Each structure stands twice: as structure tokens, then as C-alpha cells.
Amino acid sequence: MIKNILKGIRAYFGAFKLISKLKLWKYFRIPILISVFTAIAIGGLAYSLSDTIGHTISNMWKWEFGKNVFEMISTFFSGLLIVVVGLLLYKHIIMALSAPFMSPVSEKIEDYMTGENHTHRETSFQEQLIRGIRINIRNLSRELLYTIPLLLLSLIPVIGIFSTFLLFIVQAYYAGFGNMDYTLERHFKYKESVQFVNDNKGITIGNGIVFMLFLLVPFIGVILVLPLSVTAATTETIKKIQLKELSK
Numbered sequence: 001m002i003k004n005i006l007k008g009i010r011a012y013f014g015a016f017k018l019i020s021k022l023k024l025w026k027y028f029r030i031p032i033l034i035s036v037f038t039a040i041a042i043g044g045l046a047y048s049l050s051d052t053i054g055h056t057i058s059n060m061w062k063w064e065f066g067k068n069v070f071e072m073i074s075t076f077f078s079g080l081l082i083v084v085v086g087l088l089l090y091k092h093i094i095m096a097l098s099a100p101f102m103s104p105v106s107e108k109i110e111d112y113m114t115g116e117n118h119t120h121r122e123t124s125f126q127e128q129l130i131r132g133i134r135i136n137i138r139n140l141s142r143e144l145l146y147t148i149p150l151l152l153l154s155l156i157p158v159i160g161i162f163s164t165f166l167l168f169i170v171q172a173y174y175a176g177f178g179n180m181d182y183t184l185e186r187h188f189k190y191k192e193s194v195q196f197v198n199d200n201k202g203i204t205i206g207n208g209i210v211f212m213l214f215l216l217v218p219f220i221g222v223i224l225v226l227p228l229s230v231t232a233a234t235t236e237t238i239k240k241i242q243l244k245e246l247s248k
Contacts, residue, residue, distance in 0.1 A: 001202045008176065008206020011232035019231055022112055027105045028227045031098040038093050039222040046082045081151060087171060087215060088143060092136040095178035098226060099132025100125045102182040106234045110183065113238050128185065135181050135190075139174045146170045172208030179207055179233035187241055200240050207233045 019025060110116075147170060153163035177197050184193040197204050207229060214225040 004200065004202025005206035005209070008203040008208075008232070008236055009210055011207065011236045012210050012228055014235070015228045015231040018109065018112075018235070019227055022108055024105050024108065024231070025227070027101060031094070031101050031226045032223055034097050035094045035222045035226055038090055038097075042086050042090050042093075046086045049082065084147060084151060084167060084171075087212070088140065088147065090215070091171070091175050091178065091211070092140045094226065095175075096132045096136040097129075099182065099185075100128040102226070102230050103128050103185060105230060106182040107186065109231060109234045110186075110238050113235065114242075131185055131190070132181075135193075136178060138194075139177055143170060143174045168209075168212060169205060172212050173201065173205050174208065175211040175229070176204035176206070176208030176233065179211065179229050180204060180237045182230055183234050183237040183241075196240075196244075200237075203236050203240065207236065 019028075147167060150163045150167045150170070154160040154167070156163075180197060180200075180203075181193055184196055188196060210232070211225055211229040214221040214229070
């Protein structure tokens with residue numbers, strides 16, 4: 001697992017060079033715009049709701065005893081809730097809407113790596129968008145099932161440190177899932193793609209870790225996160241697909 005996580009991370013090192021070599025930057029114009037506008041919209045909404053959420057939670061404590069402690073906890077929890085939900089929504093929105101633009105990029109990278117020039121499975125713009133939305137709705141619902149209890153556990157001293165780390169790993173896993181599916185879409189049907197990702201959790205998490213870390217970099221992060229993460233995910237996914245086919 002650790003070895004594959006490191007592979008997923010190392011794949012980013014050659015991503016910028018590969019994008020430039022294959023002249024792929026033009027394909028990222030619309031996805032970058034989607035990423036920037038989504039980040040601004042979610043950031044603005046989070047900012048406007050932060051005080052309201054914190055105030056609402058603190059008002060649940062009706063007693064004077066321990067009121068300051070509860071306010072401190074409610075402030076921390078509301079802040080964590082906004083960050084987690086904001087990141088969760090951001091990544092699934094941009095991945096779903098960018099699917100029709102990322103699939104051609106993934107295909108060009110695969111053609112370069114395999115020395116072939118063909119489409120493995122013909123899909124239209126609409127079909128790619130529908131699949132992207134379907135995958136991300138599925139992932140969003142699954143991610144919420146893990147996120148809600150982990151958020152509650154984060155309020156418990158000591159345990160909260162581990163639950164926050166697990167929250168990051170969960171977010172990373174589903175980010176990597178979305179990045180890999182732009183390649184998997186050409187090779188596998190929906191259920192087969194889900195199984196493929198489950199069989200390659202290390203690569204998935206490694207790709208997603210860097211994706212999530214990019215979002216911590218102001219402005220530049222939301223611009224470069226899709227181009228580099230999709231390119232890194234594509235190269236590693238193709239390698240895994242080739243190994244899978246050789247083992248048959």
C-alpha cells in the first residue's frame with residue numbers, strides 16, 4: 001500500500017513536462033475556468049455561512065457553566081465542517097463538469113505511452129458528462145457516509161487527531177478516484193471501474209494526497225490542480241491497466 005501511494009505521488013514529478021511535450025495546456029482552459037469559478041463560489045458561500053453556523057451551534061448550550069468551552073468547540077467544529085464540506089463539494093463539482101474535457105487529454109497521454117493512435121471506446125461529450133456526474137454523485141454519497149462520523153470523532157481529544165488524518169485520506173481517495181476515471185471510462189464499464197479503483201487503493205490515495213495539498217496553495221492551486229493531477233493519474237492508471245491485461 002505505502003509503495004503504491006508513493007508511486008501515485010511520484011507520478012506528479014513528470015506531469016508538467018509531459019503536458020508541455022504533448023501540448024495539452026489548451027485542453028485545460030475550460031476546466032481551469034470551472035475550477036476557479038467553483039472555488040470562488042464555494043469560498044464566498046462558506047465565508048457568508050461561517051458566522052451563522054458557529055452562532056447556531058453555540059446557542060444550543062443554554063447554560064452559563066462551560067459556555068466558553070462550548071463556544072470554543074463550536075467555533076472549531078463549524079470551521080472544520082465548512083472546510084471539509086467545501087473541499088468535498090469543490091472536487092466533485094469540478095471533476096464531474098470537467099469530464100468531457102479531461103477524457104481527450106487522458107486519451108492523448110495514453111496514445112503517447114502505448115505508441116498507438118485510437119480510441120478504445122467511443123463516447124460522446126454528453127455520455128462523458130453523464131458518467132462523470134454519475135461517478136461523482138456515487139463518490140459524494142459514499143464520502144459523506146465516512147465524513148460525518150469522522151467529523152464528530154474530531155471533537156474528542158487525541159482521537160480527533162487521528163480522525164482528522166483519516167478525513168484527509170478519505171478526501172484524497174475520492175479525489176484520486178475521480179482523476180483515474182477519465183482513463184477508466186474508455187476501458188471499463190461503471191462497476192468494473194469501481195472494482196479497478198478498489199484494487200488499486202494505494203495509487204488512488206497517492207494521487208489524491210497531492211490533489212488535496214494543491215488546494216492549500218492560494219489561487220495557483222486551483223489553477224494547476226486538474227492539469228497535473230489528471231496527467232499523473234493517467235500515467236499510473238495506464239500502467240496498471242497494462243499489467244492487468246498482461247496477467248490475463
